[in-house]
Amino acid sequence: MIKTRAAGEGARARQTWGDWFERLALLLVWAATIALFGALRPDSFLTWSNFATILGSQSVIVVIALGLIVPLTAGDYDLSIASNLTFAATILAVLNVNHGLPIGVAIAAALAAGLAVGLVNGFFVLYFRMNSLIVTMGVGTFAHGLTLWLGDQQTISGVSDRLVNAVIVDRFLGVPLGFYYALILCAILWYVLSYTALGRRLLFVGRGRDVARLSGIAVDRVRLGGFVCSGLMGAVAGILYVGTTAAADPSSGLTFLLPAFAAAFLGATSINPGRFNPWGTIISVYFLVTGITGLSILGVSTFVQDLFYGGALVIAVTLSQIVRGREERLA
Amino acid sequence: MAIALSHAEGGGRGGASAPPVLRIEGLSKSFGGAQALDNVSLTVRHGEVHGLLGQNGSGKSTLIKILSGFHSPDGSPKIEIDGRSVSLPVSLAALRANGVSFVHQHLGLLPSLTVLENLLLSDFAAENRWYVDWRAEARRARRLFERYDIRLEPTSPLADLTPVERAQLAIVRAFDEVTRDKGQALTRGLLVLDEPTPFLPAQDVDALFKLIRGIVADGASVIFVSHDIDEVLEITDRATVLRDGRVAGVFETAATSKAEVIRLIVGEHVDLEALRPAAKELAAPSIVISGLSGGSLGPFSVSLAPGEVVGLTGLIGSGYDEVVYMTYGAAAAAAGAIEIDGVRSEIASLTPRLSIARGCVLIPGDRLAAGAVASLSVKENLNQPVMESVSRAWALSDAKLARNAAALVGRFDVRPRDPAILFASLSGGNQQKVLLAKWFQTRPRLILLDEPTQGVDIGARAQVFAAIAEAARQGAAVLCASSDYEQLTAICDRVLIFNRGRVAQELVGAQISKPAIAEACYKIE
Numbered sequence: 001m002i003k004t005r006a007a008g009e010g011a012r013a014r015q016t017w018g019d020w021f022e023r024l025a026l027l028l029v030w031a032a033t034i035a036l037f038g039a040l041r042p043d044s045f046l047t048w049s050n051f052a053t054i055l056g057s058q059s060v061i062v063v064i065a066l067g068l069i070v071p072l073t074a075g076d077y078d079l080s081i082a083s084n085l086t087f088a089a090t091i092l093a094v095l096n097v098n099h100g101l102p103i104g105v106a107i108a109a110a111l112a113a114g115l116a117v118g119l120v121n122g123f124f125v126l127y128f129r130m131n132s133l134i135v136t137m138g139v140g141t142f143a144h145g146l147t148l149w150l151g152d153q154q155t156i157s158g159v160s161d162r163l164v165n166a167v168i169v170d171r172f173l174g175v176p177l178g179f180y181y182a183l184i185l186c187a188i189l190w191y192v193l194s195y196t197a198l199g200r201r202l203l204f205v206g207r208g209r210d211v212a213r214l215s216g217i218a219v220d221r222v223r224l225g226g227f228v229c230s231g232l233m234g235a236v237a238g239i240l241y242v243g244t245t246a247a248a249d250p251s252s253g254l255t256f257l258l259p260a261f262a263a264a265f266l267g268a269t270s271i272n273p274g275r276f277n278p279w280g281t282i283i284s285v286y287f288l289v290t291g292i293t294g295l296s297i298l299g300v301s302t303f304v305q306d307l308f309y310g311g312a313l314v315i316a317v318t319l320s321q322i323v324r325g326r327e328e329r330l331a
Numbered sequence: 332m333a334i335a336l337s338h339a340e341g342g343g344r345g346g347a348s349a350p351p352v353l354r355i356e357g358l359s360k361s362f363g364g365a366q367a368l369d370n371v372s373l374t375v376r377h378g379e380v381h382g383l384l385g386q387n388g389s390g391k392s393t394l395i396k397i398l399s400g401f402h403s404p405d406g407s408p409k410i411e412i413d414g415r416s417v418s419l420p421v422s423l424a425a426l427r428a429n430g431v432s433f434v435h436q437h438l439g440l441l442p443s444l445t446v447l448e449n450l451l452l453s454d455f456a457a458e459n460r461w462y463v464d465w466r467a468e469a470r471r472a473r474r475l476f477e478r479y480d481i482r483l484e485p486t487s488p489l490a491d492l493t494p495v496e497r498a499q500l501a502i503v504r505a506f507d508e509v510t511r512d513k514g515q516a517l518t519r520g521l522l523v524l525d526e527p528t529p530f531l532p533a534q535d536v537d538a539l540f541k542l543i544r545g546i547v548a549d550g551a552s553v554i555f556v557s558h559d560i561d562e563v564l565e566i567t568d569r570a571t572v573l574r575d576g577r578v579a580g581v582f583e584t585a586a587t588s589k590a591e592v593i594r595l596i597v598g599e600h601v602d603l604e605a606l607r608p609a610a611k612e613l614a615a616p617s618i619v620i621s622g623l624s625g626g627s628l629g630p631f632s633v634s635l636a637p638g639e640v641v642g643l644t645g646l647i648g649s650g651y652d653e654v655v656y657m658t659y660g661a662a663a664a665a666a667g668a669i670e671i672d673g674v675r676s677e678i679a680s681l682t683p684r685l686s687i688a689r690g691c692v693l694i695p696g697d698r699l700a701a702g703a704v705a706s707l708s709v710k711e712n713l714n715q716p717v718m719e720s721v722s723r724a725w726a727l728s729d730a731k732l733a734r735n736a737a738a739l740v741g742r743f744d745v746r747p748r749d750p751a752i753l754f755a756s757l758s759g760g761n762q763q764k765v766l767l768a769k770w771f772q773t774r775p776r777l778i779l780l781d782e783p784t785q786g787v788d789i790g791a792r793a794q795v796f797a798a799i800a801e802a803a804r805q806g807a808a809v810l811c812a813s814s815d816y817e818q819l820t821a822i823c824d825r826v827l828i829f830n831r832g833r834v835a836q837e838l839v840g841a842q843i844s845k846p847a848i849a850e851a852c853y854k855i856e
Contacts, residue, residue: 197724204715208704214661214695215715216687274706 026270026280030287037294045297048174054289056168056176060085060241060253062285063182064260065267066189067233069276071226072264073193075206076125076132078227080140081234082257084117086250087143088238093156093248096163103160111235117143118231122224147250157247167243178240182282185236190278202226203275259309263288266316274323288312349377350414352521352552353431358408360393365788367393368404369576377519380543380553382563382570382584384596386849387814390576391556395525399433400426413519427453430519432505436526436647440489440497447472447485450504475507479545495535498527499542506546522546523554528562529648540566558646560592560853574598597849608800610840611824613639618777618808620658623667623678628653628832630667635777635808640799642819643812645829646852652696652812655779659686659693671776687716690776694766696785696812698759702766705755709745710736712754713769739768744794760791767798771807778802780811784818796821816848828852 038046064081071078088110096106117139124135167178193199204212205222213219237256242248266288267280288308295304353375360368368390375381385391396402400420410417412429426432440449447465450472454460472485481499483492492500502524509520524543528536543553543566557563563570564584572579572595580595616634624630628650635641643651656662658669660681667678671689683693695701703712713736714721721735722728736750743764745757754762763783770778783799784792799822803809813819819826826843828836828851836851 195727197718197727200711200715200718200727203707203711204704207706208700210701211704214659214683214693214701216684218684 022273023271026266026283026287030283030290033287033290033294037290037297041294041297045294050293052171052174052176054286054293055179056171057244058285058289059167059176059178059182060237060244061256061259061263061289062282063185063233063237063240064256065263065281065285066182066185066278067230067237068260068264069267069278069281070189070202070229070233071132071223072276073202073206074223074226075209076223076226078121078136078230078234079133079257080117080121080136080143081230081237081260082254083140083144083147084114084231084234085238085241085256086248086253087117087147088113088235089242089248089253090147090151090156090250092239092242093159094150096160097156097158103163106160107163107239110239111232114231114233114235114238115228116231117234118228119224121231122227125227126220126224144250144254151248151250153250155247155249159242159246159248163239163243164246167240178244181240185233186278186282193278198222198225258313259285259288262309262313262316265320266312269316269319269323274320284312284316350411351375352377352413352519353554354409354411355398356409357406358394358397358410359405360397360402361405366576368397371573371576371578373571373578375521375552375554376569377552378547378550379568380547380555380566382567383554383556383573384558384560384563384570384592385573385579386558386596386816388575389573389596391573392525393576394573395433395523395556398431398523399423412521427508430509431521431523432509433523434498434501434505434525434527436529438497438501438527440501442490443488445486445488446483446492446500449489449500450485450507452504453508475503479503479542481542493535495531495538498531498535498539502527502539502542502546506549506551510549510551520551521554522551523556525556526558526647528557528559529646536562560589560596564589564592572596593850593853596853597846607820607841607843608640608822608824611638613637613824617672619670620678621668621670623654623657623664623669624832625657625662625664625666626650626653626832628657629665631832631834633810633827635810637776637806637808638803639825640803640809640811640823642823642826643810643829644814644816644819644826644848644852645835647814649829650832651827651829652781652814655693655781655810655812656695658810659683659691659779661693661695687773690774691779692770692773692775692777693779694763694770694781694783696781698762698766698786699755703754703762703769705753707754708751709740709754709757709765710750712765713739713750713772716769716773735772739772740765743768743798758788758791759786760788760795763787763795764791764798767795767802771798771802774805775802775807778807778809780809780813782813782815783811784813784815792818816845816852819843819848820845 044050064085067081068078091113092106092110095101095109096103121132121136121139124130124139125132168176170177172180193202201212201217201222204215204217205219209219238253241253263281263284264276266284267282268274268276269280270283271277271280292305292308296302351374353373355371355373358368358371359366371390371394373394383391383394393402397404397419400422403420408419410419412431415429417429441452447469451468469485476483481496481503483496483500489497502522505522506520509522528539531539547553555563555567567584569581569583571581572592574596579598582592582595613636615636617637618635621632622630623632627648631654633641643654645651653662657664657667657678660678660683664678669676669678669681671691674689676685676689686693699705710733714732717735718724718727718732722731733750740748740750745761745764745768754765757765780799784795787795799809811819811822820843823843824840826838826848827834828838828848838847838851
């Protein structure tokens with residue numbers, strides 16, 4: 001995952017060390033956070049069950065954040081991804097609980113809903129040349145309206161045990177399986193972004209649309225792929241969310257949007273600085289939630305969550321701006 | 332120069348006592364070793380239209396950019412506006428307060444606003460007005476338009492205006508800005524018109540000239556920057572010619588012939604024959620472009636043999652630079668077809684992607700915005716078109732891609748020889764070498780170039796020429812749009828000179844020389 005730059009002479013050694021520090025800084029900060037809270041509350045914080053909870057409960061945000069970095073790499077925002085999550089979750093619950101359809105069919109329908117949202121986003125952005133920020137905000141709000149209508153504004157509980165078991169109940173090394181699903185998605189995404197021509201095209205489109213077009217890349221097709229991918233990932237997150245809570249709540253999923261953006265941008269400052277990258281993203285999600293969990297164990301009120309996520313987003317964007325500014329000064 | 336050098340600066344029409352509107356002495360500017368301006372002086376008398384002439388790269392635009400505060404000059408040149416000494420760089424607001432205003436080639440109008448809003452744009456930019464009396468402003472605008480016989484309605488959206496109406500509006504606005512100034516007895520103004528005419532048809536140029544004469548009669552002075560000798564001879568009183576960053580001469584328009592002006596612009600015959608490529612034995616044409624038209628271009632047709640290098644040139648606005656982008660499918664063409672090795676396609680339905688698949692590549696003039704991604708590494712940019720063939724699309728091998736990039740960087744002598752550094756951190760010449768390497772490795776059949784040595788340092792120019800010659804030797808046909816006559820002389824087997832969208836003259840083989848191309852460009856009626 002970490003590509004060393006072409007080996008330089010001895011003079012470059014210090015720069016290489018600086019590089020490595022920058023790549024791993026977030027991991028170090030995370031470790032320091034764990035050490036700090038561990039020292040303050042060794043009995044409650046430094047327990048395996050606490051970490052298992054942290055790892056397992058955040059798989060939904062991990063999947064959303066991973067979904068975001070695909071269109072972000074191509075230079076597009078997807079603000080609809082959280083409402084897409086609740087939309088898919090509600091469709092799954094309505095079909096499985098209210099209509100008694102098998103869980104497999106309900107999951108397929110949820111994925112199809114995510115795909116449809118992605119296609120609608122892509123259609124408006126690409127066909128009418130509109131700003132992705134506006135389109136996805138509108139489409140997301142529309143999807144949320146559909147969600148409330150379909151689910152009658154109720155939380156639908158009683159979803160099939162098979163899904164709940166497969167996501168949160170069954171564990172491996174004490175950690176719920178949902179975490180491993182997110183990990184597998186992360187690995188796949190990392191491979192696609194780093195080691196396939198498709199991933200490289202995505203990056204070219206995001207960094208220079210005209211260059212990409214003149215270099216023979218089908219820019220619109222690539223961007224549409226980005227929206228479809230984030231749509232599907234939103235649906236996957238919805239399915240995991242239903243599995244985690246055994247119910248479909250029409251609104252609480254919306255609060256995941258900001259943490260996911262914060263993690264995506266914070267992730268772009270580490271591992272492969274300057275680029276949205278899956279491993280940086282997943283580390284950011286867990287770094288942020290570690291901080292929040294630690295503070296709440298210390299007895300700080302719940303508003304700390306907003307302070308943490310909001311602050312992290314702004315700081316992360318500032319840091320990536322500084323990274324970019326430094327690259328430009330090099331020029 | 333032997334002719335028409337005027338050193339007498341006094342005695343302008345503003346009366347012996349009036350100082351010149353603008354006096355510049357000892358202006359120099361260099362960009363990283365290249366001397367763009369060398370001890371240039373320029374004097375604009377009160378009430379005159381002063382031409383500023385010169386080829387691309389002669390220093391005209393550098394001079395204008397220094398005057399408008401965009402670049403700082405080297406050293407401390409002496410600059411007086413209306414007899415008052417000013418130090419550069421100055422802000423646009425300060426220039427305006429001194430009565431100097433600019434109309435750039437792209438006019439600086441906002442198409443989504445109305446005529447009146449555009450007229451008041453710089454007011455809104457520079458000062459806080461808490462109340463705008465739109466009706467009074469509209470009345471004032473109507474009076475202004477009437478005075479100069481311009482038929483414009485203040486409330487109409489700019490998008491409805493013809494190109495000449497836009498140019499008129501921009502000029503009137505510039506004049507209005509410097510002469511209206513509240514309460515001050517400032518009726519003298521200096522307007523700098525930077526290439527205002529190249530996109531206008533002949534009768535519209537007349538309308539523009541009428542306007543310029545009108546504002547000069549009302550006390551303004553004008554610097555008229557142009558490529559077009561006929562226009563300069565018609566509208567100016569005097570003119571300064573720049574060549575290679577120096578003043579080649581200053582002449583009184585009425586006493587000077589067109590031939591003398593051309594000689595001032597182009598300079599003495601320099602022996603560039605050594606630069607010329609050896610005459611080639613060309614095979615039958617493998618590429619045929621026919622009936623290409625769109626925008627101001629066409630219809631244009633050309634046949635190219637494998638290994639042939641054909642140059643396209645002309646003055647600004649003649650359409651030569653659009654050919655390569657249209658042929659590639661990067662700019663919209665109305666009609667036309669291209670045949671590469673017997674495979675025919677309609678150009679209107681081409682995309683860059685299809686062009687590449689048919690063996691046609693484009694190296695655009697704007698390297699950073701269109702050629703390569705500045706924020707990615709040289710390696711990533713180099714491998715972009717060949718990822719699937721160098722490695723496998725679904726399992727890219729870092730090692731193979733790095734080897735390919737390292738080999739290309741060596742072969743095209745890109746410095747520093749480190750494929751991992753950012754494209755943006757390279758010099759212009761090395762950036763261009765990367766672009767040539769990026770596309771030439773695909774063994775194209777047709778290479779389209781736009782200004783391939785613009786912003787390329789002298790040392791790298793020869794390498795760029797050699798790379799193009801080598802690609803041609805391997806069987807590629809080359810179509811090169813350029814306004815650099817020396818470069819065309821160095822690489823072309825044939826040069827087509829454009830005027831108003833059509834090929835007006837063709838120079839072949841031994842006919843090609845820097846002065847011959849320049850004369851062909853300027854002499855077109």
